Amino acid sequence: MQAESKVRLIINVLCLSAYVLIVAAYIGVLTHWYSIAVTALQLSRATAHKSRLLEENRLNSARSDFFKYVSLNQAKLRDASNADFPEFVEGQRLLSKIHPDLLLKLGSTTNLCRDVMITSRVCSGENSCLQCLLLLREAPVLKSIRIGLGAHPHQLKMRVHAYYFNNIPYKTDPSKMRYAVSPVVGGARVILFCDDLLSQSEWSSDFSDFGAQYKPSDLFLDSMLGEYLRKHVREVSIRGKDDPAFATATDCLPSERFRRDVATAANIPVTIPAVSSKSYIYHSVDSEKNSNSSVSGWYRDRCKWSFELHSNDSDNNSRNE
Amino acid sequence: MKYSEVRVLVAKLFYFVAALALTLFGISLAYLGFVMPGLLWCSNFVSNEMISLVFCVFVGTIGVILCLFAFIVLLWAVKY
Numbered sequence: 001m002q003a004e005s006k007v008r009l010i011i012n013v014l015c016l017s018a019y020v021l022i023v024a025a026y027i028g029v030l031t032h033w034y035s036i037a038v039t040a041l042q043l044s045r046a047t048a049h050k051s052r053l054l055e056e057n058r059l060n061s062a063r064s065d066f067f068k069y070v071s072l073n074q075a076k077l078r079d080a081s082n083a084d085f086p087e088f089v090e091g092q093r094l095l096s097k098i099h100p101d102l103l104l105k106l107g108s109t110t111n112l113c114r115d116v117m118i119t120s121r122v123c124s125g126e127n128s129c130l131q132c133l134l135l136l137r138e139a140p141v142l143k144s145i146r147i148g149l150g151a152h153p154h155q156l157k158m159r160v161h162a163y164y165f166n167n168i169p170y171k172t173d174p175s176k177m178r179y180a181v182s183p184v185v186g187g188a189r190v191i192l193f194c195d196d197l198l199s200q201s202e203w204s205s206d207f208s209d210f211g212a213q214y215k216p217s218d219l220f221l222d223s224m225l226g227e228y229l230r231k232h233v234r235e236v237s238i239r240g241k242d243d244p245a246f247a248t249a250t251d252c253l254p255s256e257r258f259r260r261d262v263a264t265a266a267n268i269p270v271t272i273p274a275v276s277s278k279s280y281i282y283h284s285v286d287s288e289k290n291s292n293s294s295v296s297g298w299y300r301d302r303c304k305w306s307f308e309l310h311s312n313d314s315d316n317n318s319r320n321e
Numbered sequence: 322m323k324y325s326e327v328r329v330l331v332a333k334l335f336y337f338v339a340a341l342a343l344t345l346f347g348i349s350l351a352y353l354g355f356v357m358p359g360l361l362w363c364s365n366f367v368s369n370e371m372i373s374l375v376f377c378v379f380v381g382t383i384g385v386i387l388c389l390f391a392f393i394v395l396l397w398a399v400k401y
Contacts, residue, residue, distance in 0.1 A: 007326070008329075008333075011330060011333055011334075012333075012399050015333065015334065015337040015398065016337075016395075016399070018337070018341075019337060019340065019341050019344075019395065022341055022345070023341070023344050023345065023348070026345055026348060027348065030348070030352050030356075034356060034360070037360045037364070038360070040364070041360070041363055041364045044364065
């Protein structure tokens with residue numbers, strides 16, 4: 001009996017030892033695989049991080065080169081009459097380093113607010129301008145820039161969000177708008193008139209406060225003047241046609257005249273001053289969204305996203321804040 | 322050696338082998354259910370959405386249960 005239990009004990013010990021050894025070996029193998037996988041993971045992450053940093057540095061340097069070049073050659077770019085100009089070729093070469101599908105374009109470079117135009121290589125100019133937006137948004141170095149429409153002749157074909165009535169935005173054709181500009185301290189005062197509005201006398205027969213119900217839209221001034229000039233507008237109001245100032249009012253179109261008058265009243269140059277390499281004016285994408293229900297001209301405009309370069313660093317600093 | 326002793330010995334060995342097999346299988350399932358998905362996810366080899374967490378937990382839990390069952394079989398083998 002004792003011998004039997006001894007044999008049983010030996011068998012138990014042997015089997016248990018074998019069991020423990022095999023299980024331990026198996027767990028060891030699995031742990032080894034795990035550590036190999038984790039090491040490979042850390043290695044690949046480190047490599048990816050390093051390559052991302054290198055790519056960021058490369059793009060930042062490409063961006064810096066591009067803007068520096070544009071700022072130095074702004075006048076030549078503005079005066080260039082075709083895309084074969086050496087400045088444009090060089091600009092395009094620098095831009096392609098930021099994103100290969102972005103193109104430097106001629107077009108409204110004669111527009112007072114536009115110095116550099118960027119569009120997409122795949123853009124046909126007709127209803128495909130969203131591609132431009134996507135490409136610009138995808139280009140990492142351009143993400144920090146809000147890119148959008150400035151004042152542009154195309155916009156004159158659109159109905160724009162021109163005024164609020166009872167806090168509801170209303171769109172109208174810019175040709176129905178008139179303006180009167182006068183100088184004030186630190187800028188220009190703009191009074192807008194719209195043919196669609198009720199006259200003040202009509203309005204006052206039922207309600208008292210015309211100005212509280214009708215309010216001009218910043219978007220309208222943005223689209224007509226561009227940000228460079230609009231930020232010099234200190235006061236803006238909208239009035240009915242029976243206002244005495246209506247007699248001196250001028251049609252808002254062509255917008256070049258409007259811009260010139262505002263610049264004269266604000267005592268600033270009508271053209272954009274020489275630029276620094278690091279500062280630029282831009283328009284927000286949000287303001288684009290506000291006008292996206294307009295006619296197809298909006299799409300055509302979006303094909304020509306642009307940067308506006310500007311020399312006033314303090315303005316840009318405050319804008320960046 | 323008596324016939325009954327041989328039978329007991331064979332049965333013991335069978336239980337030990339069964340316990341071992343269950344343990345290894347259970348550990349494999351637990352590894353696949355609880356460890357591998359995390360590794361795959363962290364390495365971006367598969368996206369988070371591609372891994373069904375419920376399925377992973379299910380597989381891992383089955384593995385753990387198998388391990389526990391294997392332990393019971395092991396005790397059974399020792400006592401046999």
